[in-house]
Amino acid sequence: MASEATDIAERGRTAFVVKWVASVIQIMGYGATGFxxxxWNLYLFLVGVLGWLLVGVLWNDRALMLVHFVALGSMLVGMASR
Known part of the structure; x- marks a missing residue:
């Protein structure tokens, strides 16, 4: 039981760090778009979307995973067609 609680706590800490780093990177992507x-804006958004997809996996949140998986697919198709 202690091992399971430790694993949950570690996943929570990892998710906390990843969501904030991904959020800052996405905000940088918005700034890059504005300028x-x-x-570079697309690369920043790509990293941010991957980060939030990972958070969805860590939280086992299917809605969060779906939104960011679709966003990732759309970005990759758009980047490949350029």
Whole structure:
């Protein structure tokens, strides 16, 4: 039981760090978009979306995973078609 509680606590700490880092990176992506810094804005958004997808996995939150999986797919298809 203690091992399971430790695992849950560790996943919570990991999710906390990943969600804040991913959020800051996405905000940087918005700033890069505002300044017209393409394609850096897309790279920043890609990292942010991957981070939030990981948070969805850590939280076992299917809605969060779905939204970011679709966003990731859309971004990759858009980037590949350029």
């Amino acid at each position: 017209g810094w393409a394609p």
